[in-house]
Amino acid sequence: HRNTPKTPNKPAPSSAFPTRLTSQETANQLPAKTKVWTLGTHQTINGNGDTGTGYQMYYTGVDWAVSDRLQFGVTTQVYDDPPYENVLGKGPNLTFASLAGSAKYQLKKNDKFAMSLMGAVEQFYSSNAWLFQVSPPGYEGERATSKIVGSIQVPMTFQTSKSLQLHLTPGIFFFPDTVKTADAYGTFVNLGFGASWKPGDRLTLSANGNLPIGPGGNATRPDDGSTTKRFVWSLGAEVAVTPRFAVTAYASNAWGVTPTTSVLAFQPEGQRLVLGANLKYVFDRAGRYAGTFREGPLVKPSDRDKAFRVEGLTLSSASTIPVDAVRVTAGATSGSSRHLGVTYGLASNLQLDLYFDRYSEGGLEGRFGGGTELKGGIGLKLQLMDHVQGDPISASLRVLGYRDFRALRKADKSTEGFGVGTLGVELPLLFQFSEKTAFYAVPKLAANGAERRYGIGIGANYNWTKNWQAIAEVTPVFIKGGDRDLTWALGLRYFNPNKRLGGDLFVSNSIGFQGLGAMVADEGLNFGFKLHWLTPGF
Known part of the structure; x- marks a missing residue:
């Protein structure tokens, strides 16, 4: 017995060029009325002075497109480990969490070029005074902090060939300059650049980098807790397993995954390799996409x-x-x-x-x-x-x-x-x-x-x-x-x-x-x- 699958009305979203690289936004947009759920984690190879499984960031989020030009996103992430290296001689356990909302609007698009405007606001919670500083000078007693951070970015994507895109993403990132006398990241301009290459319909390879220009920074010096600047990079490979599901594996030195924290170096200074993977799932209650890449009718199970x-x-x-x-x-x-x-x-x-x-x-x-x-x-x-x-x-x-x-x-x-x-x-x-x-x-x-x-x-x-x-x-x-x-x-x-x-x-x-x-x-x-x-x- 055989069942003929519904013919898809649209190309598979999992096979399209990415709307964002591992730590960089692109000018690509989701198709109208598309909702995508992401679930993932990344971690160091091992921990601070031990042989454990490493220090992990867990995250999940949903992006949905109101139209072909406008999409919204909500992302949350959790980190519950010590820093990879001690800061100010101490390495306490840190519970860090954030909830971010974002909106991206495509300003221009043609066969060769696309440009979008993206804004994000994020509730940034840390169980310590500021990230990994346990007791900064003049700040004793209270522990947890909660701050609003955000970013404005202008992603630009250049279609150089059918299989290759180049991406340039200037942006401004807003963090506090200080928190209870402890140094924080401050406000800084960042320049993101990257490329995505599709050697086949179901495989996308990507590479990107983030260069913080200042005046603030995106990393913390372990010796004195001051803010510094570090180049943040990522390499990724995404495989479309079905028209509605894709798996991405990546290597990086980035810490967060939200639009604002993805340019931060893995704490404290981004000197360690981070390995990660995430899953992307496309909701499709309307049946617009095929359930499998298999061609021809499917056999009915006994x-x-x-x-x-x-x-x-x-x-x-x-x-x-x-x-x-x-x-x-x-x-x-x-x-x-x-x-x-x-x-x-x-x-x-x-x-x-x-x-x-x-x-x-x-x-x-x-x-x-x-x-x-x-x-x-x-x-x-x-x-x-x-x-x-x-x-x-x-x-x-x-x-x-x-x-x-x-x-x-x-x-x-x-x-x-x-x-x-x-x-x-x-x-x-x-x-x-x-x-x-x-x-x-x-x-x-x-x-x-x-x-x-x-x-x-x-x-x-x-x-x-x-x-x-x-x-x-x-x-x-x-x-x-x-x-x-x-x-x-x-x-x-x-x-x-x-x-x-x-x-x-x-x-x-x-x-x-x-x-x-x-x-x-x-x-x-x-x-x-x-x-x-x-x-x-x-």
């Missing part, structure tokens, strides 16, 4: 294929749920672990996971990942190959991050941080040998601070009668430092694709249901269950 849209007992599935579908999963074990997850189909081959987990009491003993505290997290899974559509196997990439809700880290009395965070990366692979038998492998990684766990999950799924499956999973785990662990699960699953309901009964030795929790063995056996419910359209 009931057996639909069964793999539900995750395994402790291993991730290689399939994703359809666009706009919702899946809810809840589970518990005799070892006191709990799980609640909600999954939404963002686009063809892309799903968003929101979940809450509590690990059982054995195994971690409060060390790795914050122990048994309740955790909340977000994950994204991108299906790279689909055996239903003729690929030899199904394969996906899943990234998930979660934080312990209790703030364990108190590096400075002024802040308790946002708790302990863990990052997980998985590559689920599915091999469908027959209508009844499938095997899957899931290479995976969990990282928290200096801790690392590497695993290779192996599983089998046997459809022994209608709607009933037998599932077996085992994961050898290799721990940084030479130790090893082993987790496993055995169970039965009932899943009715017509009623979109299912349930699992299983026994396992893991302390949790997914991610890190599925990579740590408990002190004993746990008996558990999971329930699955999906919306129409599944």
Whole structure:
């Protein structure tokens, strides 16, 4: 059976030239009535004097175009780590956050040139007096500050060929000169310049730089806390995975991502390499764009294929749920672990996971990942190959991050941080040998601070009668430092694709249901269950 996808009315937004480079605005605009959501993070390779996962900036934002010439944006970012280098001899934990609003209007556009005017206003919050200055002269007692900052920029884009654009972006950036006698960035003129090159319809390579001219600056001297100027650069590669979804990887020495803070050097002085990635998703309720770049009609999945849209007992599935579908999963074990997850189909081959987990009491003993505290997290899974559509196997990439809700880290009395965070990366692979038998492998990684766990999950799924499956999973785990662990699960699953309901009964030795929790063995056996419910359209 085959379904013919809706013919798109417009070119894919994910394949267009970028409206902004990693740390520079361009004169390109979003098409009218287009909304784009961005989610990303960047970080140093490691931390200040330790071997942790580095210091991270997390960010998200939405841009929407009222017309082909006018667009608005809202972006928020959070940093909750010490500075990479001590400032004034101290390196306290800093909780930094900001919320920025922006507007960009295209003044001129033709085949060779475009020019826009952009303004941004931002609420800039720091848990310390000013950025990383813990106790500047004459300022004792109060800690947090909140200031309004902003910028005005005039991006210009030159179309030199069908595949190459050059960008020039002069601008004025407004920060306080001082905060409670501590030096701040002040007001300064900045000159941004860059290029974006499209060697193919689905790949964009970019490079850009920012040169602060003054009189203020965009960096902080570690020795005396004074403001200075540093060249800020970025290199990026964006891949359009679907017409509505793109992934960008980049290297830089920039700190922020908002229109005003993206020209600031990674604190304090921009001397360290920063690696980052973000995801861009185009909302398309009107169905203006195709859901996939695949040509021709799509194969309709069988009931057996639909069964793999539900995750395994402790291993991730290689399939994703359809666009706009919702899946809810809840589970518990005799070892006191709990799980609640909600999954939404963002686009063809892309799903968003929101979940809450509590690990059982054995195994971690409060060390790795914050122990048994309740955790909340977000994950994204991108299906790279689909055996239903003729690929030899199904394969996906899943990234998930979660934080312990209790703030364990108190590096400075002024802040308790946002708790302990863990990052997980998985590559689920599915091999469908027959209508009844499938095997899957899931290479995976969990990282928290200096801790690392590497695993290779192996599983089998046997459809022994209608709607009933037998599932077996085992994961050898290799721990940084030479130790090893082993987790496993055995169970039965009932899943009715017509009623979109299912349930699992299983026994396992893991302390949790997914991610890190599925990579740590408990002190004993746990008996558990999971329930699955999906919306129409599944």
